[in-house]
Amino acid sequence: MLLVIDAGNTNIVFAVHDGTEWRGSWRLATSAQRTSDEYGVWLEALLARAGITPRQINRAVIGTVVPAALYHLRRLCRDWFDAEPLVARASLDWGFDIKVDNPEEVGADRLLNALAAHNHYGGPLVVVDFGTATTFDVVDGSGAYLGGVISPGINLSIEALHLAAARLPRISIGRPQAVIGRSTVPAMRSGIYWGYVGLIEGLLARIEGEYGAPLKAIATGGLAPLFAEGTHKFTAIDSDLTLDGLRLLSLRNPSPPLPRDRPRFIETD
Incomplete structure (x- = not known):
């Protein structure tokens, strides 16, 4: 499953897509000070209510206009879902030309x-x-x-x-x-x-x-x-x-690899 994170200036939306349909979406007020563990505890509880376990999520993609929030959102994907997120930026393969000056x-x-x-x-x-x-x-x-x-x-x-x-x-x-x-x-x-x-x-x-x-x-x-x-x-x-x-962007671009020095995710009973 794909974890999608849309971080705007006012709210951050988290959603999960199983390859066929959206399984759920949840909204949180944007705060650059919120840590990856705060996101993780909150999101894990909501995923459980939707019948989704962290192990089922194997890909993640982030779009943000709040650079200060990116560090903790990336850590969330790595530490809670064992996935290195694809971060939306102009240098990726969009499938179309970006005809602006910068x-x-x-x-x-x-x-x-x-x-x-x-x-x-x-x-x-x-x-x-x-x-x-x-x-x-x-x-x-x-x-x-x-x-x-x-x-x-x-x-x-x-x-x-x-x-x-x-x-x-x-x-x-x-x-x-x-x-x-x-x-x-x-x-x-x-x-x-x-x-x-x-x-x-x-x-x-x-x-x-x-x-x-x-x-x-x-x-x-x-x-x-x-x-x-x-x-x-x-x-x-x-x-x-x-x-x-x-x-759609995640379908056009491969997921980045996790850092080599990071321990792999282990799910316990």
């Missing part, structure tokens, strides 16, 4: 989304990922990654609005029924929600105009279903896009 600067999540989206939906397309940042990533008909757009995420914008204006409260995100708010909180919710819908539609139109041909738009990330309610621009919503990109 490929190593592109976040692994953006390349993983491009890989999975083109595999599932074909191109050309744009992936809109509602994460800590809201990203737009463009893939041509052959699957090549062409670059994209990075804008502040919804929750970052809400927090910035609250911190920068003393009289504005911290609000939750939701779809307002009316655009014109008749008090402060509804007005703020309208500005965030419909403002982001306008950003989505405006950027998709400009990207398509610059590309010069129609583009499919694939939404992913936790807030994708909410914002898809406010626009008809999306071809599909796929919440597992990054995880499946990691799975």
Whole structure:
């Protein structure tokens, strides 16, 4: 079985694929200070509830935009699952060209989304990922990654609005029924929600105009279903896009060997 780890700025998602289907996925708040043993104790209990033992996992793949978390996640794979993880980076075999000035600067999540989206939906397309940042990533008909757009995420914008204006409260995100708010909180919710819908539609139109041909738009990330309610621009919503990109990347690249000086895993009764 394959252990998939998607480490974002806000959350880390752990998932297991048995070669046919996903057996489970679990989410944990991202913390660079959390040790491999803390991850291991937590994850082992969840795997047991899913009927999975550590010995059944023989491969691992990690995608992270948080470099400080990589050391402990790699140790988790080595010490708890006896597997040296494949780490997603631009130098691997992606099966497509990365047509940007500095490929190593592109976040692994953006390349993983491009890989999975083109595999599932074909191109050309744009992936809109509602994460800590809201990203737009463009893939041509052959699957090549062409670059994209990075804008502040919804929750970052809400927090910035609250911190920068003393009289504005911290609000939750939701779809307002009316655009014109008749008090402060509804007005703020309208500005965030419909403002982001306008950003989505405006950027998709400009990207398509610059590309010069129609583009499919694939939404992913936790807030994708909410914002898809406010626009008809999306071809599909796929919440597992990054995880499946990691799975596909692991199929294209061999697993690295474990360090030679490391003792092998021994399962006891």
